[in-house]
Structure formats: C-alpha cells, structure tokens
Amino acid sequence: MGDSGRMTLDVAAVRAAYPALRDGYAYLDGAAGTQVPTPVIDAIASAYRTGIGNSGGPFPASHRSDAITEGARLAVADLVGGDPAGVVLGPNTTTLVYRFAQALAATWRPGDEIVVSQLDHDANVRPWVQAAARAQVTVRWAEVDPSTGELPAEQYDTLLGERTRLVAVTAASNIIGTRPDVAAITAKAHAVGALTFVDGVHATPHGPVDRVALGADFYATSAYKWSGPHIGAVIADPALLETLRPDKLLPSSNDVPQRFETGTAPFADLAGVTAAVDHLAALAGPATGARRERLLASMAAVESYERELFGVLLRGLEEIPQITLYGKAAQRTATAYFRVAGHAPREVAEHLAGRGVNVWHGHSYAWELTGALGLRDSGGAVRAGLVHYNNRADVDRLLAGVAELAGPKG
Numbered sequence: 001m002g003d004s005g006r007m008t009l010d011v012a013a014v015r016a017a018y019p020a021l022r023d024g025y026a027y028l029d030g031a032a033g034t035q036v037p038t039p040v041i042d043a044i045a046s047a048y049r050t051g052i053g054n055s056g057g058p059f060p061a062s063h064r065s066d067a068i069t070e071g072a073r074l075a076v077a078d079l080v081g082g083d084p085a086g087v088v089l090g091p092n093t094t095t096l097v098y099r100f101a102q103a104l105a106a107t108w109r110p111g112d113e114i115v116v117s118q119l120d121h122d123a124n125v126r127p128w129v130q131a132a133a134r135a136q137v138t139v140r141w142a143e144v145d146p147s148t149g150e151l152p153a154e155q156y157d158t159l160l161g162e163r164t165r166l167v168a169v170t171a172a173s174n175i176i177g178t179r180p181d182v183a184a185i186t187a188k189a190h191a192v193g194a195l196t197f198v199d200g201v202h203a204t205p206h207g208p209v210d211r212v213a214l215g216a217d218f219y220a221t222s223a224y225k226w227s228g229p230h231i232g233a234v235i236a237d238p239a240l241l242e243t244l245r246p247d248k249l250l251p252s253s254n255d256v257p258q259r260f261e262t263g264t265a266p267f268a269d270l271a272g273v274t275a276a277v278d279h280l281a282a283l284a285g286p287a288t289g290a291r292r293e294r295l296l297a298s299m300a301a302v303e304s305y306e307r308e309l310f311g312v313l314l315r316g317l318e319e320i321p322q323i324t325l326y327g328k329a330a331q332r333t334a335t336a337y338f339r340v341a342g343h344a345p346r347e348v349a350e351h352l353a354g355r356g357v358n359v360w361h362g363h364s365y366a367w368e369l370t371g372a373l374g375l376r377d378s379g380g381a382v383r384a385g386l387v388h389y390n391n392r393a394d395v396d397r398l399l400a401g402v403a404e405l406a407g408p409k410g
C-alpha cells in the first residue's frame, strides 16, 4: 500500500511469477505479446491433465470444457466491464474484426459511410475498408497530427453524418501509445446513430477499462497482450449481437454469443484466459471483494507504476541527442517509438538483442500511422514498451544499449 492508501505493485514479486523472465532478457516487447505467469501455464496444463471433451456432451469432461468457456466469458467481462453473454471468443482480434466486418457490412447499403482512423493498427482498419468496398460504402479517414501523435476528436464533427454506420477507432496506438478521447468520439458517433468498434488490444493491459464509459458498442482485446494465451475477444451488448447474422455453419449454435464463434474452441487456452484475469486482479488489488473491483484497483496500480517507469525511460532517451522520439500525446501508454540517427531500426533491435534487450522494430502493423509519420518505407522505428513486469533494470539496460550505439553525446 502506498502513502496515499493506494495499492502499489510489488514488482519483484510480480516478476517471480513469470518463469520466462528468468532467462535474463529485458522484455520490452510486451506490446507485441507478454510473457505468461505460472498460474496461467498451470491452468492450461491442468485442463489437459484433468481431461476435456468437446462442447455439449453428457459426460464430465465435456461439462468441464463448457464450464471453462463460461468461466473465460465471465473473466473477460470482468476485465473490460461487460456482460458475459456478450463476450465473443476467437483466435485473435484480427480474425474477430474480419468476422464483425462481414456481419455488420451485411446491414450496410450502398452510399452509407464508415469512419476509420490513421492511428489504428491495421486490424481495425483493413477489414472495414475491404468490407466497405464490397458493400459500396464510402470510407472516411480520421487523421493524426504527426507533430503530436494526437487524434483530435473535433475532426469527427465533419467526418460524421446521417449516413455514417460505423466508427472504428483504437483506445491506444500500439506504437506511439496515444490514447485518443474515445468517449468523445463515440458520443459523436452515437449522436448520428452510428455504431462504434473500439480496438482495445493495446490499451487493455495498461490500465482499468470500462467499455460502457468508453461508449464502445464493440470492444476488442487479445489475451496474449495481458499475460494470457493467444485468444481474442470482442465484447458487446448481447442485445446488439442478437441483431447480427454472421456467416455460420447450419448445425452450429445460433445463440448469442456462440453464433459468432467458428469451430471448436481451444478449451485449455480458455482456462488460461481466466487464470490471466485472476492474476491481473491479484497484482495489486485488495485481496477480497468482487473480481471486477479488484481488477479496477489492480490495473490503476499498473497504470501509475508504468507511468513512473516510463518517465525514466523517456527522460533517458531524450538525453541522447541522436534519438528522435515519435508521438507526445497528452494521454498515452508506456510505449516509446524512436529512431537512432545513422542506424536502421532493425540494426538497433539487433544491437539491443545482443545486449539482452528485446524490442520490436518496423511498422508493427500500424500501417497508416507509420505512413503518416513518414517512416513506413524506411523501416519504421524501434518500439520499446513497458508492462507491469518490467523494472528499472530493464529500462537502464535499454538506455545503456542505445547510448552505446548512438555514440558520444553531441
């Protein structure tokens, strides 16, 4: 507990839960996928060890699989603030966005409009653009201010109109961390009767999420970004899901949310999803109480911990004259995107790998944004992102490695 009575993170204890961190690398690649703590590994192994069957059978192994699936829906609903009956599970967010693009586009008419943004990962852009082309729907683009990395909400006043059917926007950029004012954007969308699809993949691991407060009719998240297995989810109001008719096999369930789920679920991994949410709830939250409340407290502690450590990282990079940092939004996650003068991003990542630091490089599928920043055709930039298990030693090692490559100051 901190001085103010707020819960704080015991990072040494948190790190001890992640066996992979013992290899000694500084895992600053969390934005591309986090490591997995022991309880998640155990939950997955235990599901297989105990015995699981396919869904809907009259025997215990099948009942266990169905219970695991329902448990994962409850857990994801607690994490983002939703109704478990509105949690659609799938292999990853990209696949689910394609699924929803198909289902929603079936409700569009030629001449309708949708709005996508330059800030988004391509997973929340291309499926909509491709579906719009097929449905003869016009695509409008919300633009990023390249000097700040902000996605100004005011521009939606001119982008939206009575034909707008959908606004797709991210809750945080996966490269420069910008957290746009999603609540303001979705309020404008709702004022013209449009639906909103919010990409929460990058935002979810970095702080508390309230899907309803964000105004997200659909909210997407991927468990492998928050210490879970490779599973994606889209959370919506079940009543809204009832109105959609995705392509599906005839014999598969027409219930909601199962209607949106194709094929046999990865039951053991779904046990890992629940374990990951329980792990997050226990990071720094109170020991007792409803899981949703514990998650909100825990993720608030994660957010403030990351903010403080990110300050150290940013100040350190800013002191190196050869560094160019991209994005300086007022609200952002702990995600740095930078170049080192005279060195290609891949070369920087290779140099850091040799110093025991994992960072990502390139466009990281932020296709439109790296285009707008003028970086896409020249190798993008280097991304170093913090999550709750990173510590000061990780940051110091990154800064030392970058300084070594950059050479003498000035």
Ligand SMILES: Cc1ncc(COP(=O)(O)O)c(C=O)c1O
Binding pocket: 031, 032, 091, 092, 093, 094, 095, 121, 123, 124, 170, 172, 173, 174, 199, 200, 201, 202, 222, 231, 232
């Ligand atoms: C912001 C954002 N959206 C969407 C995706 C795609 O998620 P998935 O890999 O689950 O398809 C990613 C993956 O990096 C991401 O960072």
